[in-house]
Amino acid sequence: ETGVTQxxxxxxxxxxxxxTLRCSSxxxxxxxxxxxxxxxxxxxxxxxxxxxxxxxRGNFPPRFSGLQFxxxxxxxxxxxxxxxxxxxxxxxxxxxxxxxxYTFGSGTRLTVV
Amino acid sequence: EDKVVQSPLSLVVHEGDTVTLNCSYEVTNFxxxxxxxxxxxxxxxxxxxxxxxxxKKSGRLSSILDKKELFSILNITATQTGxxxxxxxxxxxxxxxxxxxxxxxxxxxxx
Numbered sequence: 001e002t003g004v005t006q007x008x009x010x011x012x013x014x015x016x017x018x019x020t021l022r023c024s025s026x027x028x029x030x031x032x033x034x035x036x037x038x039x040x041x042x043x044x045x046x047x048x049x050x051x052x053x054x055x056x057r058g059n060f061p062p063r064f065s066g067l068q069f070x071x072x073x074x075x076x077x078x079x080x081x082x083x084x085x086x087x088x089x090x091x092x093x094x095x096x097x098x099x100x101x102y103t104f105g106s107g108t109r110l111t112v113v
Numbered sequence: 114e115d116k117v118v119q120s121p122l123s124l125v126v127h128e129g130d131t132v133t134l135n136c137s138y139e140v141t142n143f144x145x146x147x148x149x150x151x152x153x154x155x156x157x158x159x160x161x162x163x164x165x166x167x168x169k170k171s172g173r174l175s176s177i178l179d180k181k182e183l184f185s186i187l188n189i190t191a192t193q194t195g196x197x198x199x200x201x202x203x204x205x206x207x208x209x210x211x212x213x214x215x216x217x218x219x220x221x222x223x224x
């Protein structure tokens with residue numbers, strides 16, 4: 001059984017650039033959520049996808065967008081990067097109704113310079 | 114505005130002590146409350162609570178939810194150095210993927 005894998009693990013971008021982060025869900029999971037975690041803070045919910053449709057969104061601007069593919073893998077796209085976008089980006093997958101919570105990937109550390 | 118507040122923010126104990134971590138929540142159309150342990154990067158799932166008053170246990174860890182008072186506690190008995198981590202509480206609400214984390218409690222267990 002594979003867990004949740006994220007790529008890349010680390011990334012350095014320049015302010016104003018665009019970035020795409022990728023996430024492969026755990027086998028059998030059809031729901032994926034993305035979070036931004038700044039240093040020393042709890043994760044902040046960006047959005048959730050369920051069966052390829054956005055199922056909820058946190059307080060993030062439209063330059064944060066996402067996709068979920070038929071195989072339930074997912075992408076997070078961030079346009080016009082700002083310095084404050086530097087953070088750990090976590091992806092978590094789950095069955096929609098489950099007693100086992102979410103399975104998190106190890107994250108992508110994004111640094112914007 | 115929905116929020117999840119954890120306390121204390123940090124805690125230092127010695128091996129063998131018992132600790133109680135607190136989580137209060139205000140989440141629209143509340144569905145469930147989840148606890149995670151985060152050591153380095155990926156949070157690992159501990160418990161999911163949906164019903165008041167039903168304790169969930171896993172080894173030395175246990176948790177309970179009070180939906181009337183809108184809080185949950187996570188207990189760790191006979192703490193070990195391996196319990197050192199940040200413990201995160203997350204509230205899940207509504208059907209629109211409303212997911213809110215607290216800032217976490219950093220637990221340090223000294224030998």
